Amino acid sequence: MNKTLFLSHRGESDDAQENTLSAFILAMERDSDGIELDIRMTSDKQIVCVHDPSLERVANHNITVAEHTFQELCKVHPVPLISEALDVLLPCKFIQIELKGKPFELTELRQLVDKHLALGKLIGLSSFEIETLELANEIFPDISRILLIDLEQHFGKFPSADEVALFCRQHKFSGISFKADFRADKSFVDALRSKGLRVVAWGVNTDEKGLAMADAGVDALTCNHAVALRKKYSERNN
Numbered sequence: 001m002n003k004t005l006f007l008s009h010r011g012e013s014d015d016a017q018e019n020t021l022s023a024f025i026l027a028m029e030r031d032s033d034g035i036e037l038d039i040r041m042t043s044d045k046q047i048v049c050v051h052d053p054s055l056e057r058v059a060n061h062n063i064t065v066a067e068h069t070f071q072e073l074c075k076v077h078p079v080p081l082i083s084e085a086l087d088v089l090l091p092c093k094f095i096q097i098e099l100k101g102k103p104f105e106l107t108e109l110r111q112l113v114d115k116h117l118a119l120g121k122l123i124g125l126s127s128f129e130i131e132t133l134e135l136a137n138e139i140f141p142d143i144s145r146i147l148l149i150d151l152e153q154h155f156g157k158f159p160s161a162d163e164v165a166l167f168c169r170q171h172k173f174s175g176i177s178f179k180a181d182f183r184a185d186k187s188f189v190d191a192l193r194s195k196g197l198r199v200v201a202w203g204v205n206t207d208e209k210g211l212a213m214a215d216a217g218v219d220a221l222t223c224n225h226a227v228a229l230r231k232k233y234s235e236r237n238n
Contacts, residue, residue, distance in 0.1 A: 034094030091120035161191035
């Protein structure tokens with residue numbers, strides 16, 4: 001039976017500030033299955049963990065990440081480097097790194113990934129940007145590369161598993177991370193996985209939806225309180 005990984009979305013972000021070392025450390029202290037985080041490039045080509053294009057939402061400073069140096073960002077918010085986040089990740093834990101912004105320079109990230117794969121850590125990439133993920137196909141052929149997608153928005157309807165699989169095959173993606181949807185039942189997920197695709201759910205904004213995605217057998221889901229949701233799922237199924 002497939003075991004769903006409950007990944008701490010931007011760290012355990014219900015209890016610590018998102019995409020900070022505190023949130024990542026808390027996830028590991030709680031023995032989360034892993035971490036999902038977002039990365040962007042600074043003006044001095046540092047790879048930092050930030051979701052939005054600016055720090056306005058998280059730090060109340062309208063500072064654009066791509067237009068400022070790492071040190072300038074750190075003066076207003078505890079922005080971690082991706083290298084620091086990878087150092088926090090424990091062996092045998094999974095990290096899903098979402099690539100934000102275009103264009104994205106991936107050479108340094110490749111070196112970091114190799115270092116931490118050698119330490120027994122599990123690493124995958126994701127992006128909403130098709131072109132960014134296609135670039136990752138070339139540089140990271142050996143790790144999972146999944147497209148973040150709202151299935152109904154993209155296809156104009158809720159698609160069949162065959163339609164999704166064809167789309168992934170055309171772009172040489174390893175799988176999809178779809179916006180959690182009750183229509184994505186076990187038969188839908190099983191059909192995707194039978195075609196060798198990794199299947200992940202994002203947008204788990206209620207426990208009910210998260211439990212449904214785990215019941216459907218997704219490979220992973222992201223949640224702001226992943227450890228608590230995993231416990232709830234385990235207690236319900238034991």
